[in-house]
Every structure is written in C-alpha cells, then in structure tokens.
Amino acid sequence: MSGQDVALAVSVFLACAVEAVEALTIVLAVGVTRRWRSALMGVGAATLVLAVIIAALGPALTALPINALRVVVGGLLLVFGLQWLRKAILRSAGLKALHDEDKAFASETDAARAAGRAGPGFDGYSFTIAFKGVLLEGLEVAFIVLTFGASQHNVGLAAVAAAVAVAVVVLAGVVVRAPLARVPENTLKFFVGVMLTSFGMFWGAEGAGASWPGGDAALLAIIPGVALASLGMVRWLRRAPAERAVGEPA
Amino acid sequence: MSWIIRAGRAVWEFVVGDDPFTALGVVLALGATALIAGAGAAAWWVMPLAVVVLLGLSVRRAAR
Numbered sequence: 292m293s294g295q296d297v298a299l300a301v302s303v304f305l306a307c308a309v310e311a312v313e314a315l316t317i318v319l320a321v322g323v324t325r326r327w328r329s330a331l332m333g334v335g336a337a338t339l340v341l342a343v344i345i346a347a348l349g350p351a352l353t354a355l356p357i358n359a360l361r362v363v364v365g366g367l368l369l370v371f372g373l374q375w376l377r378k379a380i381l382r383s384a385g386l387k388a389l390h391d392e393d394k395a396f397a398s399e400t401d402a403a404r405a406a407g408r409a410g411p412g413f414d415g416y417s418f419t420i421a422f423k424g425v426l427l428e429g430l431e432v433a434f435i436v437l438t439f440g441a442s443q444h445n446v447g448l449a450a451v452a453a454a455v456a457v458a459v460v461v462l463a464g465v466v467v468r469a470p471l472a473r474v475p476e477n478t479l480k481f482f483v484g485v486m487l488t489s490f491g492m493f494w495g496a497e498g499a500g501a502s503w504p505g506g507d508a509a510l511l512a513i514i515p516g517v518a519l520a521s522l523g524m525v526r527w528l529r530r531a532p533a534e535r536a537v538g539e540p541a
Numbered sequence: 542m543s544w545i546i547r548a549g550r551a552v553w554e555f556v557v558g559d560d561p562f563t564a565l566g567v568v569l570a571l572g573a574t575a576l577i578a579g580a581g582a583a584a585w586w587v588m589p590l591a592v593v594v595l596l597g598l599s600v601r602r603a604a605r
Contacts, residue, residue, distance in 0.1 A: 366571055369592070370556060370564045377560070377599045386604055430555065488592060496588040499571050500578030503585050513589070520593050524600050531604070 295507060298514075299439050300452040302486040306435045307456035309479045310428040315460055316392050316470040317424030320399030321417040325406075329414035333421030341429040345436060345450060352441035358498045364438045365495025371434065372487025379481035380521055384528035389477050392470040435487070442494050485521060489514045562602075566595040 292300075322330040352360065381387035399420075406416045436453050440446030463471055493503065493510055503509035557564045570591030577584035 362571060362575075366567050367556060369567045369588075370558075373563050373567070373592070373596055373599060374558045374560060376596060377563075377603060380596075380600050381603055384604075434555075488596075492588040492592055495567075495571050496574050496585055499574040499584070501574050501584035501587070502578075509585070516589065517592065520596070524597060528600065528604055 293507075295443060295510070296445060296448060298486065298490070298510065299443050299445065300448055302483060302490070303432075303435055303439055303449045303452040304456045305479050306483045306487075307432045307453040308460055308474075309476055309483065310432050311457045311460035312392065312471045312474050312476060313395070314425045314428040315464045316395050317399055317428075318421045319464065319470060320396050321403050321420045324400045324403040325417040326414040327417075329417035330421040332413075333418040333423075334425050336418075337422045337425035337429060340426060341433050344430075344433050345446070348437055349440065349446040349450075352437055353444055353446060355441075358500075360498070361442055361494040362498030364442045365491045365493070365498050367434075368438050368487050368491030369495055370491075372484055372489075372491050374484075375480055376484030376488055376517075376521055379477065379484045380524050380528065382477050383481060383525045386528060392474075392476070396470040439490065442490070481521070485514060485518045489517045492517070560599055560602075563595050563599045566591060566598075570595075 318330050318334055352364075355363075378387060382389055403416065403420070432453055436449040437446065440449030443449075460471065489510065493513055496503065505512075570587055573591075574584045574587045577587060
C-alpha cells in the first residue's frame with residue numbers, strides 16, 4: 292500500500308466517521324422515541340441508494356482519462372474541502388457554534404414526539420427521517436469515496452475505508468446506546484478539510500499540467516502547509532475582535 | 542423539466558454551497574495553472590497561492 296493509499300484510506304475513514312456520527316444521532320432519536328424497525332428500514336433503504344450511486348458512478352469516473360479526471364476531481368475536492376475548512380476555522384475561532392450531538396439528539400427527539408404517537412406497524416415518520424438523515428449525510432461520504440477513489444484508481448479501498456468507519460461508529464453507538472457526543476467532531480472536520488483541500492490542490496494542479504517538485508512527496512509539504520495556514524487563520528480571527536475593541540473609541 | 546431544474550439546484554447547493562466566489566476562484570486558478578504549464582513554465586505554485594488567498598477571503602467574508 293503506497294503513502295497516497297494510506298492517506299486516502301485515513302481521509303475517507305475520518306470523513307465517513309464524522310458523517311456516520313451525525314447520521315447515528317438522527318437514527319437513534321427516531322428509533323428511541325418512535326419505532327426502531329421502521330427507522331432501520333429507512334437506514335437500509337438509504338444505504339441501498341448510496342451503494343447504487345457509488346456502483347453506477349465509480350466505474351464511469353475511473354473510465355475517464357487520468358488528467359481530465361484529476362482536474363475535475365481536484366477542482367471538486369478543492370471547492371468541497373475549502374467549505375469544510377472555512378466552517379472548521381470559524382468553529383475553532385469561536386465564530387460558529389460547535390456541532391453538539393447531545394443538542395442535535397434532544398432536538399430530533401422533541402421533533403419526533405411532536406409528530407404524535409407512532410401507530411401499530413410501519414411508522415412512516417421514523418422511516419422518512421432515518422432515510423433522509425442517512426442519505427444526506429451519506430451523499431457527502433459517497434462524494435468523497437468516489438473522488439478520492441477514482442483519482443487513485445482505487446474506489447474499492449475508499450469504499451472499504453468508508454464501510455469500516457460506519458461499522459466502528461454503529462458498534463460504538465450500540466455499546467454506548469446514546470449519541471456519540473465525545474467524538475471530537477470539530478477537530479476531525481478540521482483534519483478532513485485539510486486533507487480534502489490538500490489532495491484537491493495536488494490532483495487539480497497535476498491534471499492541469501503542472502509538475503510538483505518532488506512528485507508525490509510534495510504532499511508531505513502541502514498537507515502541513517494547508518494545516519498551518521488554516522491554524523494561522525484561526526489565530527488571526529481570535530485576535531481580530533480584541534484588536535477591533537482596542538481600536539474602538541472609548 | 543422542473544425536476545431537472547430541481548436536481549441541478551440540488552447539485553449546485555451540494556457542491557458549491559453558499560460560497561460561489563470560492564468555486565469561481567478555484568476554476569480560475571486551475572485555468573491559470575493550465576495556461577502557465579502549457580507555456581512550458583513552472584505552474585505548481587499557482588494552486589497553493591490561490592488556496593491561501595481564497596480561503597482567507599472566504600473566512601473573512603463569513604466572519605463579518
């Protein structure tokens with residue numbers, strides 16, 4: 292397994308774990324307050340849709356010429372990664388609320404109770420909420436699996452990393468029987484944002500015809516470089532309000 | 542026809558999100574990289590520079 296394969300597996304695993312934690316909170320909320328069977332059917336249906344998306348688009352993407360693929364995938368990863376990174380920077384600087392699974396769980400259970408009591412048999416509310424939650428969180432994972440996997444011509448490895456992440460999160464959820472509030476979600480999102488941006492930059496430039504000094508080893512400078520620039524922005528944002536306050540008239 | 546428009550909007554929302562300036566900047570930076578590399582000059586530096594500038598501007602816009 293090459294260094295890029297390891298980075299691919301770690302990035303997909305972490306991105307998938309973060310999304311799986313959020314999906315688990317939604318499924319737990321409707322399962323606990325309403326009907327487990329219908330919620331799990333929703334999870335199964337969403338998983339099936341996601342598997343079909345990956346199975347359909349994966350081979351189509353990998354059939355593209357490598358440079359065209361890398362410029363498209365690099366651009367998409369960059370746009371996506373910069374969004375993750377911007378939100379993570381704002382959260383770290385205290386300018387955006389941290390994602391709180393306990394709060395999200397309380398809000399979902401309140402909504403589930405407000406929807407009335409579940410009748411006997413199939414519960415449409417549990418099915419729909421679980422289906423939507425897993426599908427929406429899963430789409431981001433499918434996107435990352437496809438883009439990372441296609442660029443490395445290893446969609447299989449990306450899919451396995453995603454499946455392991457889901458299994459680990461589900462197992463933890465079964466053991467804890469509560470939302471996984473202790474997972475350092477915001478730190479993980481920061482890290483995933485750095486990886487998406489770094490790989491997007493690397494593949495995008497290569498696809499556009501540029502050659503990185505040192506070839507693949509350039510990633511060893513790109514990843515810490517993006518991380519340092521992002522941490523610098525967090526520091527700048529934390530100091531900015533204090534400087535504004537000093538500059539304001541008394 | 543309406544479902545195509547809805548699907549297009551959903552894809553736009555999913556990929557570009559709430560910051561179209563950053564998406565446009567990424568496209569321009571990739572174009573500049575292709576032009577410079579096509580002219581035979583070193584072009585690897587364009588994307589790191591673009592990322593720092595685009596991320597800084599995006600963060601500043603959001604922080605305001």
